[in-house]
Amino acid sequence: MRVLHTADFHAGRNLRGFDRTPEIHDALREIAALARTERADAVLVSGDLFDTANPSAEAEHAVFDFFLSLRDAGIPGVVIAGNHDSAARLGSVTGLLGWVGIQVVAQAGTPAQMVRHVETKAGQTLTVGALPYLSERRLVKAGDMLGGDVGAWRQKYREGMGFFIRKLGEGFEPGHVNMLMMHATMDGSVPSGSERTLQFDLTNGYTLSGLQLPAGAQYVALGHIHKPQTVSDTPLACYPGSVIQLDFGEGGERKQVNLVEVEPGRPARVHDLPLSSGRELRTLRVDLEHVEARLSALKGYEGLLKVVVRAPAGTALPGLKDRVLKLMPNTLAVDLEAQQEDLLIPELRREGLSLMDLYERYWRERRGELPDDLRSAFREADEAARTEAEPVEVGA
Known part of the structure; x- marks a missing residue:
């Protein structure tokens, strides 16, 4: 089975007043063409289809045109919502996208709602445990439906996510190709320079461990981080990254999609397919x-x-x-x-200078040479201050 994995379209992205949507649309056309030429059996999109919860008509056209291209090629797909997407908005078009062969999991629910099966033309079955982006607030609400320990989840995001991951792993079936799909931040992942929210996740512990990934997953299709990378080898877990350089923090990054070759019960193999769309x-x-x-x-x-x-x-x-x-x-x-001159010019740097030196520099920059009487007075005051600050030895 050949599965094309992509994520983080961010259709509708506006950079310093410049609309990047036409470039993103070009990238999606390129990805659809790759899905055809690489004979993909299915396509996985791991969230952040749009850049905002209320995307423009042009952004919606770019994304839906991509799905129509997949339908024309007879290639089914599974999509999850990311943190930039409106889960409600994506949920509202679930029926329409299902009609063109795209299964959407916009919000966390029961395992029956999140474990999806894709029948390929070759008669194989792809089972995908699809976990959309879950904020702490959504995690508590969704966990409450399944009877989890909500109180503990408010304090431990990782435990709450682990609960859902285990539930999805239980939906894997022998004889199927089994994959997990998430929009989340993994330990050890390296964000692009533009991903400020991810820097917050990494420094505040909103991350998942590779040890939490189910052993039955032959491939974990990740989204959320824009820099392509592999974050786990067992099971194999990868971020394909964003489809164009979205912000100047991503300047110089090569963009790609992942082609995953896999058979039931066998380890997956991943091939990077470079993308050429989008301006540098x-x-x-x-x-x-x-x-x-x-x-x-x-x-x-x-x-x-x-x-x-x-x-x-x-x-x-x-x-x-x-x-x-x-x-x-x-x-x-x-x-x-x-630029502060005192940080750039060696003779103006402040480190290693005494208070007397700094006072002389201050006076010289504003009034010229420091008079001897002021120098003596400042030195006496400095010495007196040092004496008062010295600790008093008791019992000496």
Whole structure:
């Protein structure tokens, strides 16, 4: 069986006022074409189809056109909701998407609702335990339906998620290809620079351990992290990543989908299929005096640019953005990075300096040389302060 795994479309993404949806639509056309040429038996989409809970008509068109392309190729699929998706909105089109062969699991429910079976043209069965994104609030509500210890889950996200994972693993069947699909953050995963919410997850413990993954899963299809990576070998668990470079934090990342080859009861094999759609994103950091020279050297660059100009703190830079856009009209952002001179110029650094040294520098920068009488007075005051701060030995 050949299963194409993708995730994190983020249709409707707007970057600094620039709509990325046309690029995402191109990427989805490319993925649909790969599904056909690679003879995929099924497609799994691990959440974040849209960038917002209320996507634009163009964003919906891009995603639904992708599913129609799969229907035209006779390729079924399973989709889960991610944290950017509106579970209610996706749930409202479940019937329509089912009509074109796409099974949607928008909200957590009973195992019967989340364990899906896909019959392939070759007569094999793919069983997917589909777990959509669960916030702590949704986890408590969904767990209450199944009689779990809700009070403990409010304190232990990992235990609550483990409860659902075990329930889904119980739905795996001998003779089927068995996969788990989740939109979550795994221990050891490496986020892209743009994924601030994931940084929060990683530092606040909202992650899952690879030890929680069911042994019966031949492949775990993950979504949520935009950087392609494998986070577990037994069972094999992978993030395919986002389909284009969505933010400047993803600049330079190669985008891909995963083609999973697997037979019932046998380990899965994963092949990376690179994607070429979407404009390259690049961040250029440049000193103020070199702006024109550096931008001129990039003439012909067709990607999207973010320019960070380094200048001394307090520098007024009227017309800077116009200067940049004149040379590189495809610049989406011009940011100023103020530099403190005392951190850049060796002779102005503060580390290792005494209070006397700092006072002399302060006086010299504002009034010239420090008079001898003030120097003596400051030194006496400094010594007196040090004496008062010294601990008193008792019983010496």
